[in-house]
Amino acid sequence: MHSILALSLPVTARLPASDVFALIAALDPAGIAITALSGALLAARMRQTFVTMAFFAVVTGVGGGTVRDLLIGAPVFWVHNAWTAPVCLGVALMVWFSPARWWQGESTRMIEWADAAGLGAYAVLGTAKALALGVAPVPAAMMGVITGCVGGVIRDVIAGRPSIIMRPELYVTPAALTSAICAGGHMAGLDKMIVWPLAALAGFGLRGAAIHWQLGLPAYGPKGNGEK
């Protein structure tokens, strides 16, 4: 009878790290709203219609987590809860009907720093969710990067803009640093209550440094002579 009972329980009830999911549940609305906001504001800067703005808010907000969930075989998070999609659409409505000056000047900078905090947090949560489902460390770390970055990539590809993958800006690298620390700490058997905050902080710090000093990555063969 045991196996029958086990099969009738939802998948999450059998996961060893249900505390991961409690943390996700607590942080998610704010994080989703910040990433959706950055998507909606891009549509406003591009002078698009409300349909484009709503689409950008949704794709930026949920795109990375969606690809992660599909890859690791988990139910896609926002399809199976009732609040994520309304939060993204609400952010788009708020941007559409609010005065444009709310989102200019000092706000731009604040949103950029909030996004940096979200990048670190989502890289931790993405890696942790994959590790909790038994994914090996290197692909699990890639899930952390995907969670933080892929929503913006899909948005930029559909908008016909060069995405962060194609720019020297330090954006994917901080997510990779955070995810690598998480996966490394897991392999070394370290306490995740210490590793996770440190990992998120390292990614946030690197992204913050990139914002403050406008740091970028070097390109391949910069001397242009066919030899590095």
Next chain:
Amino acid sequence: MHSILALSLPVTARLPASDVFALIAALDPAGIAITALSGALLAARMRQTFVTMAFFAVVTGVGGGTVRDLLIGAPVFWVHNAWTAPVCLGVALMVWFSPARWWQGESTRMIEWADAAGLGAYAVLGTAKALALGVAPVPAAMMGVITGCVGGVIRDVIAGRPSIIMRPELYVTPAALTSAICAGGHMAGLDKMIVWPLAALAGFGLRGAAIHWQLGLPAYGPKGNGEK
């Protein structure tokens, strides 16, 4: 023993709304063929090879339903039946070997109206399939929009063209209207045999009005002064 038997039945047999699937089964070949046709004709207008034409027919025909099925965790519909892919390839072959004048002038208009009917029908079917699988109303309505629109978006992104998401044309909006009526009727507990046809008709009517009067959506901040 009940639970064992239930587990060994196919997923669809346990769905409350198996009439949804009967309706899908009856309408699908015509709807798939019309959307595949619009994809193949775009390849012809762009003077592409047969490989591009077949690819456009398949992606436009099945792309939206594929993304919907992946998101809601259903088996991808065209992978698990034997006729959908051949219908799309057959449409591409027909366009490739038929005289170009068949598809010009008055035909263009007829195809556009047939596509408008398909848009309404697929928005209903996409929303209904998601609701039948227990998805909450707002994400379920988004599945309706995805079913009707995402195939063309993937095709346009690969073709390097601006997709309907980036154009002021009223195309995504009619799908959203239909899907919202379906999801709203479901929440209000109304009879779906009344709500569904009405929802499809509303989307078809709005899309038809957009075709006839060339309606478009307003852009953000049209006065160009940084204030709406």
Next chain:
Amino acid sequence: MHSILALSLPVTARLPASDVFALIAALDPAGIAITALSGALLAARMRQTFVTMAFFAVVTGVGGGTVRDLLIGAPVFWVHNAWTAPVCLGVALMVWFSPARWWQGESTRMIEWADAAGLGAYAVLGTAKALALGVAPVPAAMMGVITGCVGGVIRDVIAGRPSIIMRPELYVTPAALTSAICAGGHMAGLDKMIVWPLAALAGFGLRGAAIHWQLGLPAYGPKGNGEK
């Protein structure tokens, strides 16, 4: 009790053609490395950063198989083994730190031929994996094409380049030939130990001929008079 035991076995243990998976396991590291290499070298030619190079190596190496696995409902192969992602990242590191001249002149040609061999092999493996999971012949053949071609398409779309889908080059067609032979042989009940090598060889031969004689596909309506 039988059905309970069956349900508790992993999916692969119930597949009729486990020899398919043995073959995949033996060939995969070399094939993945070659496709990842072609992705990394493209990033080098485009003078991108290491992040772009690593991304191109991963997407080109695993993209096609990922889309196939999502469509047929199999666990995504590289998420559930520990070596594929490190191989792709290792290839990117090797290209980044090696002298550019290693990858020029005669090497370019050798990589192109190795890629042609991989195209044939992956088209067979993709079709065979789909058939083994009970997919019908036409969609199964499409899985073979997707396995061989879609990684490069995703990479090119993100890079903002026209993908092979939009070029007259004979690349998708050899994959389609191989996949069609595999699916046809399966329908005719022929011995796969004969059909598979022949199918791979046919695709490799056609791709090789295209490389050697620079063959391309004809475009629709080349006379430009609206009539073919």
